[in-house]
Amino acid sequence: MGNSERFTGRVAIVTGGAQGIGGATARRLASDGASVLIADIDAERAEANAERIRSTGGTVSVIRTDVAVAEDVEQMVHTAVTKWGRLDILVNNAFSVAGGGLDSGSISGGATDVSELAWDRGMGVLVKSIFLGVKYAVPHMRQAGAGSIINLSSVHGLMMAEGFLVYEAGKSAVIGVTRQMACDYGPSGIRVNAICPGHIVTERQGVQWQAHPDGLEFFAQQYPVRRTGTPDDIAGTIAFLASDDASFITGQAIAVDGGLTIQLQENLGVRLAKYIKAHPDTYLPY
Numbered sequence: 001m002g003n004s005e006r007f008t009g010r011v012a013i014v015t016g017g018a019q020g021i022g023g024a025t026a027r028r029l030a031s032d033g034a035s036v037l038i039a040d041i042d043a044e045r046a047e048a049n050a051e052r053i054r055s056t057g058g059t060v061s062v063i064r065t066d067v068a069v070a071e072d073v074e075q076m077v078h079t080a081v082t083k084w085g086r087l088d089i090l091v092n093n094a095f096s097v098a099g100g101g102l103d104s105g106s107i108s109g110g111a112t113d114v115s116e117l118a119w120d121r122g123m124g125v126l127v128k129s130i131f132l133g134v135k136y137a138v139p140h141m142r143q144a145g146a147g148s149i150i151n152l153s154s155v156h157g158l159m160m161a162e163g164f165l166v167y168e169a170g171k172s173a174v175i176g177v178t179r180q181m182a183c184d185y186g187p188s189g190i191r192v193n194a195i196c197p198g199h200i201v202t203e204r205q206g207v208q209w210q211a212h213p214d215g216l217e218f219f220a221q222q223y224p225v226r227r228t229g230t231p232d233d234i235a236g237t238i239a240f241l242a243s244d245d246a247s248f249i250t251g252q253a254i255a256v257d258g259g260l261t262i263q264l265q266e267n268l269g270v271r272l273a274k275y276i277k278a279h280p281d282t283y284l285p286y
């Protein structure tokens, strides 16, 4: 649901904006009036999302970008500014849990499992990408005296689990760089915030769950609100943080997680044990 005036005349870049959370964010910012550049390693899907935005009257363009590559990110910012003359909003979202964009081995496992190459590539897409995006975007925002940068962390940046070394080191670092950058650029009128989503059923995740709806229901049971999230849940929060309504909010890592991370774990453990007892055939993904 759009608020079509609030970003009129403003320019946004959404990395990983072809689908999932980034896809919904690109659509939301455009429906709220922004001109949106979708920067994604998957140009074909990005173009399909752009077509969807154009069909509803939005202003959008696409650039193929690998967010871990400096020249690509520099070109991404250059394209937005050349096309529309300014840059107001940068959403650093690109990363596929499903593995897209990671061509150098699996990032799952602990320190003894993960290759050096996978660590470097994972950190490149998760963390270096934000350094690069901010490096090239901030000079333009500084010139305008305003800007909003939103970085995608995760509940995995707040709480740790077995076998997620690279992802959780990366998502924790996203919170660290967000706080640091908020200090550096606050004086220039630029706000920097992070969002920590819980389990969001994107197009990709949805396909995986189709075979196991009972497994998804088990996930839902772990949330105080008894449901998992949608890309629009996150897009709405991103649009809020990008807007003037959030003008006094910076350096925050906001959990958008249906309450997942505020529960007392002992209590949750007992409740889930009861649930499994009542539903013994529930699919458990790991």
Ligand SMILES: NC(=O)c1ccc[n+]([C@@H]2O[C@H](COP(=O)([O-])OP(=O)(O)OC[C@H]3O[C@@H](n4cnc5c(N)ncnc54)[C@H](O)[C@@H]3O)[C@@H](O)[C@H]2O)c1
Pocket: 015, 016, 017, 018, 019, 020, 021, 022, 039, 040, 041, 042, 045, 065, 066, 067, 068, 093, 094, 095, 096, 097, 098, 100, 101, 102, 125, 152, 153, 154, 155, 196, 197, 198, 199, 200, 201, 202, 203, 204, 205
């Ligand atoms: N879906 C969730 O449950 C969830 C939860 C917490 C955090 N997140 C975070 O939200 C962000 C988006 O996740 P999603 O589930 O929507 O992912 P997704 O896989 O649905 O979409 C990610 C998009 O990023 C693009 N991408 C991947 N690597 C890239 C690269 N190197 N350069 C440019 N584009 C690249 C992909 O092509 C894809 O279009 C990620 O940072 C993810 O870690 C997701």
